[in-house]
Amino acid sequence: MYHLRDGNQVSNSEKLDQHVKQQSATTARTLAQANDSESKFRNTMRQAPVGIAILRGTDFIVEMANDSYLNIVDRKEEEMVGKSLFVSLPEVRGAVEPIMREVMRSGEPFHGYEFEVTISRFGQPQQCYFNFVYQPLFEETDEVLGIIVVATEVTQQVVSKQALQRSENQFRNLVTQSQFAKAIFKGEDFIISIANESMLKIWRRNLDEVVGRKLFEVFPELKEQRFSMLLRDVFERGTLHRENEAVAYVDGPGGLRKHYLDFQYAPMFEVDGQVSGIMVSANDVTDKVKLRQQITEAADRLSLATDGTKLATWDLNIQTGHIIYSGRLAAIFGYDESKILSHLELREHIHPDDRVSIVEKAFTVALETGTYYYEARIIHPDQSVHWIRTQGKVLYKDGHVPHRMLGTMMDITDRKEAELALKTSEGKFRTLADSMPQFVWTGDTEGNLNYFNKSVYDYTGFTAERITASGWLQFIHPDDLHENIRRWLHAIRDGVDFVIEHRFRRADGEYRWQLSRAIPQRNPDGTIQMWVGTSTDIHDSKIFIDQLESQVQLRTKELTISNNELVKTNMELAQFAYVASHDLQEPLRKIQTFATRILETELGNLSERGKDYFKRMQSSSTRMQQLIVDLLAFSRANAVEKHYESIDLNVVLQNVKEQLSDLIHQKNALIISEELPVINVIVYQFEQLFMNLIANALKFTKPDTQPVINIRTGFIAGQMIPLVEADHNLTYQFVSFSDNGIGFDPQFKDRIFQVFQRLHNRSTYEGTGIGLAICKKIVENHKGLIDAVGKPYIGATFIIYLPVE
Secondary structure (H helix, E strand, C coil), X not given: CCEECCCCCCCCCCCCCHHHHHHHHHHHHHHHHCCCCHHHHHHHHHCCCCEEEEEECCCCEEEEECHHHHHHHCCCHHHHCCCEHHHHCHHHHHHHHHHHHHHHHHCCCEEEEEEEEEEEECCEEEEEEEEEEEEEEECCCCCEEEEEEEEEECHHHHXXXXXXXXXXXXXXXXXXXXXXEEEEEECCCCEEEEEXXXXXXXXXXXXXXXXXXXXXXXXXXXXXXXXXXXXXXXXXHCCCEEEEEEEEEECCCCCCEEEEEEEEEEEEECCCCCEEEEEEEEEECCCXXXXXXCCCHHHHHHHHHHHCCCCEEEEEECCCCCEEECHHHHHHCCCCCCCCCCHHHHHHCECHHHHHHHHHHHHHHHHHHCEEEEEEEEECCCCCEEEEEEEEEEEEECCCEEEEEEEEEEECHHHHHHHHHHHHHHHHHHHHHHCCCCEEEEECCCCCEEEECHHHHHHHCCCHHHXXXXXXXHHECHHHHHHHHHHHHHHHXXXXXXXXXXXXXXXXXXXXXXXXXXXXXXXXXXXXXEEEEEEEECHHHHHHHHHHHHHHHHHHHHHHHHHHHHHHHHHHHHHHHHHHHHHHHHHHHHHHHHHHHHHHHCHHHCCHHXXXXXXXXXXXXXXXXXXXXXXHHHHHHHHCCCCCEEEEHHHHHHHHHHHCHHHHHHHCCEEEECCCCEEEECHHHHHHHHHHHHHHHHHCCCCCCCCXXXXXXXXXXXXXXXXXXXXXXXXEEEEEEEECCCCCCHHHCCHHHCCCCCCCCCCCCCCCCCHHHHHHHHHXXXXXXXXXXXXCCCEEEEEEEEECC
16 A cells, blocks of 8 residues: 655746646545555546556556556557556656656655657657646655656647747737837737837837836827827727828927828737737828738737637547537538537448448458548538548557547548649640650659650650669760750759750660750749650751851851952052052143143144044043043042031032032022031032032033022931832931923933933033932932932932931
């Protein structure tokens, strides 16, 4: 026979669960008083609502453990009784053995509160929390014989409390880290509990000046501004109040300041629905910046904490068939949570196809193994089909007779539908992939390829087993292998697209070029789930491009040679221009000089025929000199000296008129001009342009008619110009030269701008046929256009178009 004695409490923690402590102490006293009958004592412990075990000796041999204790540790009675506690529960030794030995040594009880320990149960290690008492067990000699363990599992309460604490911490962090001004007032006196930096800036206070103090003691000026009334109303009625651009006067360093605020008073509720405080959200919109914010996260977190995991719990008496379950289980079967159904009625809702093959089979297996698990379909009262998952544990009586089954149930309809949708989607993907001529393949997150479509097997001649055994790199060309591996590893490491052109070996041994591309498929959070890749045959286009590049290189080489020859020719032309400018004109001038002297001194000694020959010779030399001058001018226009200057065209026109003054006077010509613009041009070329156009108009005049030349200017859109070269997206400035001369037939419009092209014989009108060609070249040097409009014996108009920059 043994007895218990009261000991002093080891832990004085204010958080100690009073109910558990009292229950444990009561149980211990009950056990101490039950020393008159061993059987009565054991029955009392077995019926206790808490886990109880008796440990004897320094080896802590389990003398007795009630059903509650066995259920907590997920052990059978025969696995523990008669054995050391640490044989049955070796995983707890490090945590509890030092405490037990101290109890044995000191004879003082130990009270554990929310004690954390990892226990292997239900097939896996679980982190658990317990409230317990280690009560020393004494002999009549006051020698500590063993320990009575009284334990209650509080894992769910601790997890919920930790979740709530994390929720509260997150809530506080949300408030303090918010970029908007926030504060929390607690209780009827509106004690300032929290105020973030943004709110402190509005208040112009430090945190230690306000926290823990009453709001209206810190800011008495707010009492006269409706805020006291509004806060009281929100606290008493539990209703939210919001205003925009409300005027508030806040006193602080620097005096009273006026603010325009968007603010919100939100009541904060306890679990029982009572208002415990007010959260203030404010935004200073003095500069017309509006803020809208609602705070609901606290309520959501509290709701999540009370809602739990949405698991239904049940307790089935195997002998009687009586079942006890939580209201959630009725809701899973499609009823109101208050509905009470028997075990047989619940079974009737199992889908007929699953009742025998899945549910009853799982029940039979559970009676043998002690573990109950299945996933099956149920039919709701509205005939809709849903999926459930049930798992439980069988509890046995003496003789290993199944007595009760405890378990949980969850609705997994969404998961099953998602799995079915995924399976259907994968089936469609494989069907689509196998019908494609492209190679389609997938890989896991580590880059291991795990699927190839039918085209891969047809092309390579490999079976799935061979690719699995030897790897997919075996059909990559050896010269492409290193780069292929490098790029693939880079894509896997950095999560970027894989793109490469490489060669695959066909079943007949030929290698063909493929363009391969793989992209990562990601979860909503950005985590890579898999890789999906395709390979497209680009062999023919690759070969064509290579041939085309070779032809381009060859043509480029030919063009380079032609260009070099053109440069050489231009240099020779430039040399010819130099010779024409100096060497050819010098003997020509001497011919003209000596011919003139002969006519002046020897004219009387010549016959009429000799005189005619000398006049023809002199005329020919003059025409030759003019031809050389015009050729030099055309060559100079081709040189395109890009020296642009801003010049007033009125000045250019005046210079040309002075140079042609004798001819203008001789022809009695009239030149009428509008005000011409100032533009950037190559000045000497534009003087040549004006010179040629006006001289051309003075040359082709009608007999007995005063020549009149009209010069006009303006702007015109590109699409309005009747020339195919005109850019319709540009605006052009035009200068036109119109005369009343002999004109020309419109069919010869393009011919007149060609070198040495004349519409009249030389005896009728002098000239070399180069002047208008020079004009066209000068206009083209200025990226412009030139056009001619004429009618025979009516006149001609030459129009210059210059793009406006």
